[in-house]
Amino acid sequence: MNVNWQKAEKILKNDGVVVLPTDTLYGVVASIFSKKAVRKIYKIKGRSNNKPLIVLISSYSDLNKLGIKINRKQLSLLKKNWPGKVSVELIHSDKNFSYIRGGHNYSGFRMVGEKNKNLLNLIKSIGPIIAPSANKQGEKPAETIKEAKEYFGNNVDLYIDGGKKIGEPSTLIRIKNCEVEVLRQGVIKIK
Secondary structure (H helix, E strand, O other): OOHHHHHHHHHHHOOOOEEEEOOOOEEEEEEOOOHHHHHHHHHHHOOOOOOOOEEEEOOHHHHHHOOOOOOHHHHHHHHHHOOOOEEEEEEOOOHHHHHHOOOOOEEEEEEOOHHHHHHHHHHHHHOOEEOOEOOOOOOOOOOOHHHHHHHHHHHOOEEOOOOOOOOOOOEEEEEEOOEEEEEEOOOOOOO
16 A cells, blocks of 8 residues: 555544545545544535435445345345445444434445455455545536545545546445345446
8 A cells, every 4th residue: 555545544544534536436535433524524525414425345244344234135236246336225224323324224335346456455454434426515526636625625634646537426226125226327337
């Protein structure tokens, strides 16, 4: 892990907020275990408190740590899409994480793969992170660090430049009772 990513690790372990390149777009990220940092992200993005946040994970065991119970059929569906650029809404009613759910009983998860080594190693080290796109609510996602700084300025503890990040967001699906519902078509097209 290079120096900036090591610095990000320390910041995130201490209730900080970082903008960094994710597996899709630039994200404004915090440790899922830091209520303070999560609240800050809602505030600096101008994000509605009733919108749940996407959580990036490194393995299926991260789901267990967050109180997510999946059955074999659900696991089979997840394995078809993960790791990859598909975010999956799963029932997540653990009261300990109500601050990321926006009043809902589900959260969105995406497993990061080996192609994104720095990000994957960061999540393995500190645990799952919340990672909404780096933009103000209703604005287009930042494609460069310069654009991210225009949105957030000094409200972010560290910016990691990954070059220009252009593209679609992740595809968003919901798995409920072993049925798949496409909520948002993104970079991966699902029928």
